[in-house]
Amino acid sequence: MTKLSQIDSYQLEQLLKRLEQIEAKLGIKVGSGGAESGKEAQHFCALPKVPPRTFDPSVSPERARLIRLIGKKWVNGTKLRYYFFESGPNSGGNEQKEIVRQGFEVWKKVGIGIKFEEVRNISEAEIRIGFVQGDGAWSYLGRDAIDIPKQGERTMNFGWDLRADPRGVDVPVHEIGHALGFPHEHQNPFAGIVWDEEAVYKYFGAPPNNWDRDTTFYNVLEKLAVGEVEGSKWDPNSIMHYAFAAGLIEKPVEYQNGLNPAGGLSEQDVLQVRLFYPPLDDSSYTELKPFHSEILSLAPAEQKNFVIKPSATRTYTIGTFGKLDTVMVLFEDQSGDLKYVAGDDDSGTDLNAQINVRLYQGRRYVLRIRLYSNFSGGEASVMLW
Secondary structure, eight states: OOHHHHHHHHHHHHHHHHHHHHHHHHTOOOSSSOOOOSTTSOOOBOOOOOOOOOOOTTSOHHHHHHHHHHTTSOOTTOEEEEEEOOSSTTOOOHHHHHHHHHHHHHHHTTOOSOEEEEOSOGGGOSEEEEOOTTSOBEEOOGGGGGGSOTTTOOSEEOOSOGGGOTTTTHHHHHHHHHHTTOOOGGGOTTSOOEEOHHHHHHHHHSTTTOOOHHHHIIIIISOOOGGGSSSSOOOTTOTTSOOBOTTSEEESGGGTTOBOOOSSOOHHHHHHHHHHSOOOOGGGOEEOOBTOOEEOOOOTTOEEEEEEOOSSOEEEEEEEESSOEEEEEEEEEETTEEEEEEEEEOTTSSSOOEEEEEEOTTOEEEEEEEEEEOTTOSOOEEEEO
């Protein structure tokens, strides 16, 4: 072997080692031996398991489908307040927090009706963010967070050093996507993914994730119900999609050597978040006046917004009429900042949404009503009295 060929061999060996390091960071393993586990794998998000919602047999499949699709989403115009734990095992460093703040900015720049605000009082926050190391990254899905007790309970966690993760801000963008109500895209029932299931269990059961089979099934292999996704288009570049190493996917064949989303919000991510949370213009809101019925002519997932300006301080009732499933939420406008007052969700029942609340003269309130379904097809309305 010549001296030149020895140098070339050495350089080639170093190049291959460098390539393997890059692939390991991306969660890719090239070769015919299938996916390998261990330190080459990425950390992945594992959603907390929440019992699926069940319905009375009288609720039609179509009606249940619409409720499942929309039920995790917030009413548009909600301000989601987030809180970072400042001490104890839930707390994280300022650099970690800054990466998460950047994640909120990514969603904010899309221009949606949802607003975000960091708060210092845990009792004000819908999203409570911890950094418990070794507990993985996860978030409750949309409105599931409001069912979690606020005294010290996290609704989102980042369990590894975000500064060392090559995905950077995409990690918190993914978790915030869950907080907005969006599930894992690779579980889309229209994706047509055929898994090498034992390879998947082995891969996610190894470090750094160390998942049991139930966690792997719930977050990877289990298909979402058709009613939990909008439309039929699968988006392998979605921010809500995992990257998968070679040897985990059998079909589509083009992903047998691995699937790696492009990174950042995809075009479909933007379309989906704007579908449920379009920009709002509160100057166009209709005033809801006492004893005057307002028609609710809405399609599923659409929302109507009203302003209420009480002429007297007393207890009022706000109610919907018609055979429909809705979520109705009332906010008080405090110098342009909307604060939650009361709400009701009548979906899946034979009842109508109704709020009984004391309103004060001289104050301004905003009422938001989102439709799941109008299961009679007849006229629906809302009234204040």
